[in-house]
Amino acid sequence: MSESLKKLYNHLILDRQKDLSNFEKNENAQITLEAYNPVCGDQFKLYLDFDNNTISKASYYGYGCSLSRASTSLLVELLPGKSGKEVLECIQSYYRQLEDDKEDRSELIKALSMAKEFPGRKQCVVLSWDTVKHFIQNKRA
Amino acid sequence: MLDIDNIRRQFPIFSTTTKTPLVYLDNAATTQKPLVVLERLQRFYSYENANIHRGIYQLADDATRHFEKARSRVAQFINAKYPDEVVFCSGTTEAINMVAQGLRKYLSSDHQLVVTAMEHHANFVPWQTVCNQTGARLRVIAVKPDGTLDRDQLDAAIRQKPAVLALTHISNTLGTINPVHEIVALAKEHGVITVVDAAQSIAYDHLDVKDLDCDFLAFSGHKAFGPMGIGVLYGKEEQLARLEPYQQGGSMIIKVSEESTTFKPPPHGLEAGTPPVAEAVALGTALDFISGIGLSKIKVHNHSILLYAKEKLSSLQGVQQIGPENETSSIVSFLMKDIHPHDVATILGESGVAVRAGHHCAQPLMQALNIHGTVRASFTIYNNREDVDQLIDALKTVEKVML
Structure with a gap:
């Protein structure tokens, strides 16, 4: 097994994709977004509740690969308590951390950043992040 | 009997010296090209x-x-x-x-x-x-x-x-x-x-x-x-x-x-x-x-590789073949436990085994079968049993990595 494969499929990603916290439907959510990748069929519903302009609750449900699940799980964990502006900052910071190995970043993001080394997998780790980003940008516009 | 080694030598792509030799099992997407073409x-x-x-x-x-x-x-x-x-x-x-x-x-x-x-x-x-x-x-x-x-x-x-x-x-x-x-x-x-x-x-x-x-x-x-x-x-x-x-x-x-x-x-x-x-x-x-080469001979060869692959896949625990048992061409679609097809394909790709994963441009079929995608291996005239063996070995690696 190659070193890059080991780094990508490290236990943090594999544990994270099996971690079911925040993996739940919330039909009553104020906002339901769909993160969909037509290439692979990955499809998540992202459920967001707001209190004033701050996200009070976030969860997700759906189908995806280990990378899209782990990255979505991380996203919904980070969202509560953030305003629209803070959400965008958080997403931009995540993108920087994926690209730049000089960034101070968690072991999980280090593993997710390996996706770019593999053909066709870069999209998996930004799918849900892009969806939330577009929603917040449109909301603010 | 067809001389598969000789046929294989007519395809320059298999002679390239990469770190891992190419095991090309995505022939339903496109076939490789022989030198004459x-x-x-x-x-x-x-x-x-x-x-x-x-x-x-x-x-x-x-x-x-x-x-x-x-x-x-x-x-x-x-x-x-x-x-x-x-x-x-x-x-x-x-x-x-x-x-x-x-x-x-x-x-x-x-x-x-x-x-x-x-x-x-x-x-x-x-x-x-x-x-x-x-x-x-x-x-x-x-x-x-x-x-x-x-x-x-x-x-x-x-x-x-x-x-x-x-x-x-x-x-x-x-x-x-x-x-x-x-x-x-x-x-x-x-x-x-x-x-x-x-x-x-x-x-x-x-x-x-x-x-x-x-x-x-x-x-x-x-x-x-x-x-x-x-x-x-x-x-x-x-x-x-x-x-x-x-x-x-x-x-x-x-x-x-x-x-x-x-x-x-x-x-x-x-x-x-x-x-x-x-x-x-x-x-x-x-x-x-x-x-x-002769289409009849190609068909016999492709079918024999398919049967070999189906048999080997059946021997792997947790592999579920999708599609009819008989009356199929040289294509086998499968799922491996609950591992996403793209995770399977990435790990296979690292072992030099090229397969297709996903919905295969057939989303209505995926909906009909109530699945999100499959891993697909498809064979043709230059594939041999060693290709299948490498697929199986690589699938064992998938299990090691993911479970």
């Missing part, structure tokens, strides 16, 4: 290049001759009545669009078009689009959980005399071989125009359009050891003549004035613009390559 392309562009059907000089005349000879070669390969029943186009997708849009003027809300849930998007979306444009209704025939067509539903739909039946010969996802002869015969009894997607069958089995008696048949060159960008629409002479050209422009016209244009009859009237001449010529060479 690559050399034919190069020879055309090096020594024979000129535009066709217009130049009054020897080089142009020769280029036209090579192009038309390729048309005859295709006609002979599929046993068409006349070379002019062969229209060159970019591939299966364009061929089917050409028929769907070519028939558009005849369609209205009085008509029904029938497709199946097994179709590749290339034989689904063009029909859905023309239905939206004309008000015609699209009837989608169900696929049973075993991956075969619901024949009762299909036969009943045909008896209602739809305008068109568009059907794949072989499922690109599951390898299901549809009994197209029987189905086309029934459709003919009821006056239905039949369109057969032969993308997966052109390099798998003998196609005889006279015997099959379909009105239209489409395939791509690149799935038959030929270049990308060249494909074929076969149509019965009288059926091609009914098609409205879906593209207009250069070379497809007889007379143009400010007020009106007269189109050439098929096939040239359906080939607007400069066609991929070298690619058409090299497609002829690819068909020669197939005939040189």
Whole structure:
């Protein structure tokens, strides 16, 4: 097994994709977004509740690969308590951390950043992040 | 017995020195190209290049001759009545669009078009689009959980005399071989125009359009050891003549004035613009390559590799094969426990094993089978048992990594 494969499929990603916290439907959510990748069929519903302009609750449900699940799980964990502006900052910071190995970043993001080394997998780790980003940008516009 | 090692040596891609040798099991997406085809392309562009059907000089005349000879070669390969029943186009997708849009003027809300849930998007979306444009209704025939067509539903739909039946010969996802002869015969009894997607069958089995008696048949060159960008629409002479050209422009016209244009009859009237001449010529060479080995022998070989792969896959715990047990071409689709097909494909790719993963451009089929995607391995003449063994070994790695 190659070193890059080991780094990508490290236990943090594999544990994270099996971690079911925040993996739940919330039909009553104020906002339901769909993160969909037509290439692979990955499809998540992202459920967001707001209190004033701050996200009070976030969860997700759906189908995806280990990378899209782990990255979505991380996203919904980070969202509560953030305003629209803070959400965008958080997403931009995540993108920087994926690209730049000089960034101070968690072991999980280090593993997710390996996706770019593999053909066709870069999209998996930004799918849900892009969806939330577009929603917040449109909301603010 | 075929000398597979010798055949394999004719494909430069297998001789490249990468860190891991290529185990190419994505032949349903595109086949690799033998040296003769690559050399034919190069020879055309090096020594024979000129535009066709217009130049009054020897080089142009020769280029036209090579192009038309390729048309005859295709006609002979599929046993068409006349070379002019062969229209060159970019591939299966364009061929089917050409028929769907070519028939558009005849369609209205009085008509029904029938497709199946097994179709590749290339034989689904063009029909859905023309239905939206004309008000015609699209009837989608169900696929049973075993991956075969619901024949009762299909036969009943045909008896209602739809305008068109568009059907794949072989499922690109599951390898299901549809009994197209029987189905086309029934459709003919009821006056239905039949369109057969032969993308997966052109390099798998003998196609005889006279015997099959379909009105239209489409395939791509690149799935038959030929270049990308060249494909074929076969149509019965009288059926091609009914098609409205879906593209207009250069070379497809007889007379143009400010007020009106007269189109050439098929096939040239359906080939607007400069066609991929070298690619058409090299497609002829690819068909020669197939005939040189013999399609019957290719089929026997491919089937033996498929059976070996199916047997080996069955011995792996947690691997679920999707699709019919028998009556399949050299395609096997499977799932591995609850591991996402793209995770499987990434890890296989790291071991040098190229497979396809995902919905295989057949989302209605995925919905019908209630799955999100599969891993697909597809075999052809240069694959051997060692390729399958490497697939199996790599699948064991997947398990180690993911579980």
